[in-house]
Amino acid sequence: MTTAQILSQAREEKRTVLTEIEAKQILGEAGINCTRTVLAASKEEAVSLGEEIGYPIVLKVSSVDISHKSDAGGVKVNLGSREEVEKAYDDIMTSCLAYAPEANIEGVAVQGMAKMGTEIIMGMINDGSFGPVVMFGLGGVLVEVLKDVSFRIVPIDKNDAIDMTTEIQGRKLLEGYRGQDPADVECLRDILVKLSDFVNATPGIEEIDMNPVFAYKDGAVVVDARIILSS
Amino acid sequence: MMDLFFKPKSVAIIGASGKPGKLGYVIVNNIANSDFSGDVYPVNPKSDEILGYKVYRSVTEIPGDVDLVITVLPTPKLTVATVEECAKKGVKAVIIESAGFAEMGGDGKMYQQQIVDITKKNDIRVMGPNCSGIVSRDIVTSIYPINKKVPRGNVVLIGQSGLLAAGMAADIVENESLNIKQVCSIGNKCDVSENDLLEYFGAQDDVDVISMYLETVSDGRNLTRIAKKVAAEKPVIFLSGGRTEAGAKAAMSHTGSIASNAKIVEAAAKQTGMIMADDFTELKDFAKVFSTQPLPKGNRIAVITLAGSVGVNVSDLCASHGLELPKLTTETTEKLKDMFDTPVANPVDLFFSVTKIGFTKTLETTFPDAFRDDNIDAAVIILAGFEYTQEAVQKKIIQKIVKEIGKPVVICMIVGYNKYKNVIMDEMGKELPVFPSLISGVKALSKLCEYGIRQQKKS
Numbered sequence: 001m002t003t004a005q006i007l008s009q010a011r012e013e014k015r016t017v018l019t020e021i022e023a024k025q026i027l028g029e030a031g032i033n034c035t036r037t038v039l040a041a042s043k044e045e046a047v048s049l050g051e052e053i054g055y056p057i058v059l060k061v062s063s064v065d066i067s068h069k070s071d072a073g074g075v076k077v078n079l080g081s082r083e084e085v086e087k088a089y090d091d092i093m094t095s096c097l098a099y100a101p102e103a104n105i106e107g108v109a110v111q112g113m114a115k116m117g118t119e120i121i122m123g124m125i126n127d128g129s130f131g132p133v134v135m136f137g138l139g140g141v142l143v144e145v146l147k148d149v150s151f152r153i154v155p156i157d158k159n160d161a162i163d164m165t166t167e168i169q170g171r172k173l174l175e176g177y178r179g180q181d182p183a184d185v186e187c188l189r190d191i192l193v194k195l196s197d198f199v200n201a202t203p204g205i206e207e208i209d210m211n212p213v214f215a216y217k218d219g220a221v222v223v224d225a226r227i228i229l230s231s
Numbered sequence: 232m233m234d235l236f237f238k239p240k241s242v243a244i245i246g247a248s249g250k251p252g253k254l255g256y257v258i259v260n261n262i263a264n265s266d267f268s269g270d271v272y273p274v275n276p277k278s279d280e281i282l283g284y285k286v287y288r289s290v291t292e293i294p295g296d297v298d299l300v301i302t303v304l305p306t307p308k309l310t311v312a313t314v315e316e317c318a319k320k321g322v323k324a325v326i327i328e329s330a331g332f333a334e335m336g337g338d339g340k341m342y343q344q345q346i347v348d349i350t351k352k353n354d355i356r357v358m359g360p361n362c363s364g365i366v367s368r369d370i371v372t373s374i375y376p377i378n379k380k381v382p383r384g385n386v387v388l389i390g391q392s393g394l395l396a397a398g399m400a401a402d403i404v405e406n407e408s409l410n411i412k413q414v415c416s417i418g419n420k421c422d423v424s425e426n427d428l429l430e431y432f433g434a435q436d437d438v439d440v441i442s443m444y445l446e447t448v449s450d451g452r453n454l455t456r457i458a459k460k461v462a463a464e465k466p467v468i469f470l471s472g473g474r475t476e477a478g479a480k481a482a483m484s485h486t487g488s489i490a491s492n493a494k495i496v497e498a499a500a501k502q503t504g505m506i507m508a509d510d511f512t513e514l515k516d517f518a519k520v521f522s523t524q525p526l527p528k529g530n531r532i533a534v535i536t537l538a539g540s541v542g543v544n545v546s547d548l549c550a551s552h553g554l555e556l557p558k559l560t561t562e563t564t565e566k567l568k569d570m571f572d573t574p575v576a577n578p579v580d581l582f583f584s585v586t587k588i589g590f591t592k593t594l595e596t597t598f599p600d601a602f603r604d605d606n607i608d609a610a611v612i613i614l615a616g617f618e619y620t621q622e623a624v625q626k627k628i629i630q631k632i633v634k635e636i637g638k639p640v641v642i643c644m645i646v647g648y649n650k651y652k653n654v655i656m657d658e659m660g661k662e663l664p665v666f667p668s669l670i671s672g673v674k675a676l677s678k679l680c681e682y683g684i685r686q687q688k689k690s
Binding site: 017067121122123124125127129130131133135137143147149150151152153156160163167207208209211226228 | 448449450451452454455482483484485486487489490494495497498499501502
């Protein structure tokens, strides 16, 4: 489905939360590289997708009613075989239904395990006064504890993106440390500008999380994404 | 349209009073004391004459056109009725100074909405309510007495605070501490907002610096757009009140939970190139530096001192504010070798020179020789309030050197807070940025350098 179709379908269904698969579809269309993520509506489908994508894989519950997937026990990573996938599928269903008995679960999102990179968070929020605002920061503990992030008002240009990536306290971590590869900052800036361009051209989006984004020496990929529409 | 507020040809004061002390009196008196040369129409149903002006029963009774109406009425209800009359009269600009509107909630909010409805329908621009309007040479609408002539300066202050416009303006005018052109208090901003004023003053060639205090941002997206344009041409100093770390809204995303009003406003300032001030004093101090000093080409500072210890402290402060203290060139060192017992360093310790040729002469010759150095973009001069500094202050030596060399300075006062303090702080402070502490001077200079470097990059 195209972005326009996904958005209009969500509106018709009167929901503001998009699934991870929908979110990645939309971001992909905006030119942002996301991990390939496909819906499996059954255990069998999950297994055959796993074989196709290649192990190890990740399963995540796909439900518009469950937005905190990990809290619901809806995420299983590093699944290396058919047996592990089958067990993980059952565990996810049991756990999520216990967490949210009324939830409408369409299946699981199947994706390959992305190679670990420098963990980045990017996102967007629609501020009542300033309109859409984009955010950049280092992911994981640094965002949780230190809130080491930068913001800019949409639309941003290349120079704003440069400022965003150099303004954070932990910018040195992007240059590579203790033998770790440097992050492809050029690519991250490009994603920020694309995110800004996209929300600038697409009214009705309230919040976006791309968390985490893994940044490598060459390129970066959005591993998890969430989009919330305006109600 | 904005010209009607700042350059009206006729003005009516509704709620004018003949009793000294009453707000309606202060406003008429302020207008009388300003250079306003147009028609003044006090409106009050119970008076015949106020301060020599003929009084009218209502705005509709006034024979000629009225460019600007100022209302200072006891109740919001009366204000609404008056705005209706202004619409009938064909008035296009109104300053509502009375309080009791949206800031009170409840009925006040309703009355403010009624004003918005009437004025929108009739193409009337409104400043306020709950404001004190304008302080300028050509017109003063403030409810606080302004007893001296307002300068025709190059600085504009915009404030969402009665105190700023009223108290601060009176203070600045009285002490001649800032070369202001206009001070505007915009109160509840039911119509005219910071964006209108930023755009208006941004386009005026004789406004060099805009300093702005906001408690709320009316339309951040537009502010970002306008400020970006204006700040590229002239410094916009910005103090944002009510900056909280509370989330901007109840959010479902991680991004939303981190985004706070404070962070977003700060981001907008960085993005647009506005200069953030942290308090009211800085709002004024930064404006002083920007309006009196040339822009530096870089951040390389010479610290001019007579005491080593002070030099050390300033060096540390410079480092923590992103300023560099480079070595002077060998040419300068050579030229000044007779004036220093050891080769000249930075901080430039003038003590030896002063003992040799005296303070005034040192400031006239040794200081400019060091300041002219190619490695130096700006200087921090530390002055003590002693007898021996007086001559140099009276002769305005530093002013002359800044003008001749074309590089900026800030003056920091240290010790000697005695009878000479006022001479330096107040007298010299009329023309130069003089600070009562080292840190305030260094911080202000760092802002000037930051802006100077940015402008330099663009050209």
